[in-house]
Amino acid sequence: MLSTTATAARRTSVSILGAGTQGRRLAFMWSSRGNNVHLIDAQAHQLQASIQAVENFRASWSTADSEKGDIITHLPHELSAAVRDSWLVVECVPERLPLKQKILTQLDSVAPEDVIIASNSSSYSCGEILQGLKLKNKSRILSAHTSIEIMGHESTDAKHIDLMTSRCAAHGFDPFHVRSPSMGYLYNRIWAAIKREALLAAAEGAGTPEEIDAIFKGVLKTPKGPFEQMDVVGLDVVHDIEQHYADARGDIPSEPREYLRRYLEKGHLGVKSGKGFYDYGSPNRL
Known part of the structure; x- marks a missing residue:
């Protein structure tokens, strides 16, 4: 049987929950090397606007010969299908703690065991979000923000930090490892x-x-x-x-x-x- 890291490494798609400003930029970046992105949001108009936003980013930043992945949109009832083929799912919902706790609980329940779950929170650390939550696997949860700061919590498995760092670099991000819990990361x-x-x-x-x-x-x-x-x-x-x-x-x-x-x-x-x-x-x- 393959280890969870080996299984995740075979997948190439990324899922992003939240099609706001951060979600759209991440969708552009994660699709910029030919890999598909599953974008999930409760508002259909947000999803439609996100497709146009990604195209605008591509027109401004991408080279003509660069390979581009598909942006596949989903409504919340399709969450399980959206994360099934991804190695990473990122929550980009508004900066409200109860909402983030609800979303991480949902993701933990539907995402396959080998999928890394990342919070894009601007100020809440994973430790704060996870406090009091009963989850199946806290070791695969971490924080990832900006371009990109990666921060774990006391239970994060180090191999997930390593995988995130290498995949982020391969997709054009400049990953930094925040070495201890820090409100607001570094930047x-x-x-x-x-x-x-x-x-x-x-x-x-x-x-x-x-x-x-x-x-x-x-x-x-x-x-x-x-x-x-x-x-x-x-x-x-x-x-x-x-x-x-x-x-x-x-x-x-x-x-x-x-x-x-x-x-x-x-x-x-x-x-x-x-x-x-x-x-x-x-x-x-x-």
Whole structure:
């Protein structure tokens, strides 16, 4: 009988649960070397928009002769079939702990034993998500975020970290191993401090979002400032992440969240709603 690692290594497809911003980008990356991606979401319009988004990414980033895998869309009732032929399934659902716990429990119950289950959470570690859950196999669960930071928990089997690292590199990612549990991984932990101070400066009236972005870009020569980047991420997502940091750490100032709520109460979520810190004219569904 093949070991679980050997069996998983024979599979090439990846399943992604959640067709939002992160799910679409991951679908593009994991399909960029000719392997199929199964994309699962409860909203049919999200799935349809994701296909167009992946095509847009390919037109901008892929070379003409590169092999491309298929993006196969599924609704939630097709979850078992969607993960059956994959070596990896990644959850990309909104940053809400009960939802992530529900999804990981579902994936653990339907995914074959040799399938690695990864959480794409921006701030919740696997240890936090798994706390109190009764799962069949916690050793195959890990965290994977950005491009890509891979972080296990106390029960993660090291061979899954190794397989994730090698497969990520083969698909054009730049994988990094986060060697101990870290809220926000490495990059997002640093980014959280930057965006929090930017929000606090604006809340105090030290500068407007436009002025803070301008000085940030002028000094660091980056294409986007923190407020522009938060608009891309979604101000509701930024608020959820900030709330998690505040709940977990207890030393986070409240002013940045209060400042964000002023925009959320108006329905200004950023690029996806057409208006956030900046006005984008119309909602961007892609």
